[in-house]
Amino acid sequence: MTAIETRGLTKRYGEKAAVDRLNLTVERGELFALLGVNGAGKSTAIKMLSCLLRPDGGDALLLGDSISAAPRAVKRRIGVSPQETAVAPNLTVEENLELMAGVCGAGDPRARRRRVLAELGLEGEARRRARVLSGGWQRRLSIAMALVADPEILFLDEPTLGLDVLARRELWEVVRGLKGRTTVVLTTHYLEEAEALADRVGILVEGRLRAVGTPEELKALAGTDRFEDAFVALAAGRGAA
Ligand SMILES: Nc1ncnc2c1ncn2[C@@H]1O[C@H](COP(=O)(O)OP(=O)(O)O)[C@@H](O)[C@H]1O
Ligand SMILES: [Mg+2]
Known part of the structure; x- marks a missing residue:
């Protein structure tokens, strides 16, 4: 069963589309990584999917409910760990x-x-x-x-941003422990994190989805056995999406 389906999901800031006609499907129970450099549109995509930001175009269905038409229903079934943490310090x-x-x-x-x-x-x-x-x-x-x-769907926006390598690895174990119990969409700009954790990876470049697949599929698509090389090749536009 499908957890998330986006259709032409778009958010513009002025002239520029931060997320540009995103078409993406995430299955239930999947751990999906949205991978991209700073400014690629990852947080904007997560904010729209978690009903914190209204799209300018397109829509997304989360467990069948529209983020535009039924945001309250969507919010009841999701959890979000934002990039700027929501923890109350005191x-x-x-x-x-x-x-x-x-x-x-x-x-x-x-x-x-x-x-x-x-x-x-x-x-x-x-x-x-x-x-x-x-x-x-x-x-x-x-x-x-x-x-x-x-929640049935959990969004983790750059969960290991700024952490040292040991803390990052510990958090990877936490994320792995969530696998199977909930659908997880995480964003990261760390290539090795996407490769290590995700069932499937979507590569986002300037708001557009360049390629989607398992890490193995993306490597095969780019004709390399190194994920980093695959990312560079796909993000630079070589290799068909
Ligand atoms: N509130 C905003 N106002 C104007 N531009 C924004 C705003 N939020 C994000 N952007 C722009 O949208 C693009 C995508 O940003 P963002 O989604 O934060 O990327 P990422 O999370 O992948 O680093 C960037 O060019 C960013 O500067
Ligand atoms: Mg971000």
């Missing part, structure tokens, strides 16, 4: 989670909080204020907050 980890659990309603907020604390390995940090946490732990908290409502 609240503790558990207060942040409880706040989020309260906002999203339905079910026992404490039970939800306990579940995601355990799932993200955050129990030891529960009483610490968010602002004293390392970048890696803050990211975990942001992901925990996105998971508290038990």
Whole structure:
């Protein structure tokens, strides 16, 4: 079953299209990576799909509901960990989670909080204020907050941006642990992250989707056995999409 289907999804800023007629399908249970350099349009795409930004053209169906016609229905079924983190710095980890659990309603907020604390390995940090946490732990908290409502689709916008290599690898394990339980769309500009985590990768260049496929398919398409070379070739426009 299809989790996400976009049709000509477009967002313009002035003359320039930040996301340009995006046609993309993500299946349920898939871990999909949207890969692109800074400014490629990744965050803009995520913001439209998560109903934080209205498209100027096209539409997207999330689990059958339109982001334009039924944003409330969409929001109930998704979670978002934004690029600029949504963590409240002066609240503790558990207060942040409880706040989020309260906002999203339905079910026992404490039970939800306990579940995601355990799932993200955050129990030891529960009483610490968010602002004293390392970048890696803050990211975990942001992901925990996105998971508290038990979403069917999870958006992670540059989840490892600015983290050191060890924290990044730890977060990869967290993301792998989500596989299968929820559909995940993550954005990254780290090639090795997309290759390591994603079932399929979409390469975004100046708002347009250049190529989509498994890392193996993209390498075959570009005629190379190195993912980095495949990205360079496809992003530069050689090799058909
Ligand atoms: N609020 C905004 N106003 C004007 N231009 C914007 C705005 N947000 C993003 N852009 C532009 O849209 C393009 C895509 O940005 P963004 O989606 O943030 O890319 P990415 O997340 O891939 O780095 C960039 O050229 C960026 O400068
Ligand atoms: Mg971004």
